[in-house]
Amino acid sequence: MTAPRKPGESPGTPPLGGVLKGLFRRFVPPTLELHDIQALILRPRPAPYYGTHAFVEIMDAAGGREAMRRLRTRVTSAADWREARSAWTAVALSYRGLEALGAPASALASFPRAFREGMAARADKLRDHGPNDPSRWQAPFGTGRVHLMVSVYADSEEAWRDELAGYEEQFATLTGLRVLLRQDFGAQPESRNAFGFKDGFTQPVVEGSGVEGWPGDGRPIKAGEFILGYKAEGGHALGAPTPEVLGRNGTYLVFRKYHSHVDAFNRYLHQGADTPEGREFLAAKLVGRWRSGAPLELAPEHDDVGLGADDSRNNDFRYRDDPKGLRTPVGSHIRRMNPRDTELKVLSDVNIRRIIRRSTTYGEPLGDSLRDDGKPRGLDFIAISARAIDTVEFLQSEWINSGNFIGRGTEKDPLLGVQDENAFFTVPGTPPRRISGIETFNTLDGGEYFFMPSLTALDWLAGL
Template identity: 65%
Template structure:
């Protein structure tokens, strides 16, 4: 059997038939999909819908076989309460999960325009109980999978769909700013997914799935009982609106020619629009590198300690410092998360300087047993501060919450200090979810029955 071979090779026995596919399976590219937020108004109805949805949630058992579409399911702390989970089990979850993202705004530095008081409904209200996501590689498979779970929901009373957001990226899988995205996924030991050059060494499975050895050598403490916690993980969901016109205006205000504008934009992001990293293409874009998964992530910053190629404050270098010597020490390998982020909305041309007020942006989805802790660390230390890189109070130029006179430094002789950088992505809301195993979904469905 394929799983026995994986166990013998990697020495890790991941129970693939119990783990949700979204944890260890790559998102299709190009992709179509839907995120849906649900409220449980009746505990009995909530449990019944979980029993019915359990058969729709895709396991990782067929990780090596193509599948047109798959569905994942996650539950918030208010959702667990609404289902009637015993108090002892609820108390076994970490405090930040129990409090929820809105109440953790201080730790996340979600102030000003990112404050929960400005979020879209129903985020942060306590009404979001379940999150369903469908990912598909074709429009027909997407519609078919969405119809299948909607049929299950329609069969049960006591469940309300609070919101639904479609997403997708075709044909080039670029984000709202026109950049190829989705690089640098961690390699999960025992997953059977080899990854690509530049993904780094394998990370212990217990950093991403409860019940397995972590980077410390021991499993991370998981929610109780084992029937609920084992083979589950946490999911962070944050929805951003991308201010593409504002980004374009900043680039146009600080660069004169098309070539200069594209280089400056690449300095801010850390990659060219094709996906080619500045570390490998420091002077001009090289689409051949960007399109080659065996080359576009295979680099280090060892020969660029001052950021002359890739600025220290650039988005990709902040979010994955690789071998950069940090001023504030941190174990990068326990800060890794699996990202299943998605792009939504219409495209806006790179030369458009006027906001058309259409919805567009990024749904940031991060998976891991430390995903909540990692997000709060990243938000406070790597995104909204620059001390760890030795760049003072500079913030992440793409997702940082900028002040009145935000700056971005392009190292050189002399360096360029660009002022007036704006907040290019505004948070519209988010939630902390628990992503249970498939048996745990059934366990929850059978509560009190």
């Protein structure tokens, strides 16, 4: 197994000077209180990656507070960014979890309504109907029993198991906690998703984080869009939970677990193209990138594996010279989720719709099979920002399950949209080609809204 590349390091073995230049470009003096911010918010997912999400019910307030105290010693802060630490733990709480800990009524009331209601109650806002309806979700999602989410990320199997054993050992003697669901993730070949695509591109640059972006990531966005207690794009701090010790340096996390129907995706490719090359081309048009990660905007005719592996180039593009989507269809997945400079029919400030994505892939690859093997596989969609709940509800209703904002009417996101009967995908050209029969390739198994406290807030919660 090859070691993960460090920020600024290109594939292969570059000259030492190139590595130092890349590191110098990437790291700048931070202005945020990194020692108090959970590392998962600002630290990129390693590649390769291994990990576990555990969803826990707090049955006893005292036991829950003791869990906060013990977890506090394991949660990694963003100040550890430059340390060669190979695994870290992150913690998030649902509204019901904060209630179960005994948080004061005034603090609970200070959270936004959507967070208090929870994801299942927001199905209409999220357009979670049909196969995504909460009545179909996997237990325990949507039941109100998911109080605590503990995640472990690591860059090796050994580090993952060591970190996992560490917090499980501390939990072993606690009463009043019940692990409702444990899901392992990662360990995919080349860290690709269930459909075989390299992912994890296009992360926003957080102003003051101490890390610059790669070319194409866009200008730094005000820290308050992602972390509570700092100025946002509008010039002021967004509303935060009170007291300040609870809200400052915290943020929101949206978790949505999708089951990926890779067999249906493969059948659609066979329906739309007669040759392996044609099927790969159609797959790239649906996503906006080749499976290697090379963007269509820079490699419109053929895959370019070297481009896909080069972080200094694989995200350095705009859409201004492709207004009709002849290279990257305007309805493709990546162009919907980050329109960049696309002219939108429905105006929206793209910079306040940005989210930090820490999504993870689970299950074994199916490859190019046209038949499902019955095994679970898919995507844990994880969005983090100070507006994460509002943003995900907006994305679900306007950018994923509608095409009006890009002039595509009822056409939906080809990967995450809940498709209607006789739905189609448009490949622009002369003439445009509509490929009908597109199915819902990802169905929702459940999800929750969480709050990610600062390390100081974890101490405060432990002492309630």
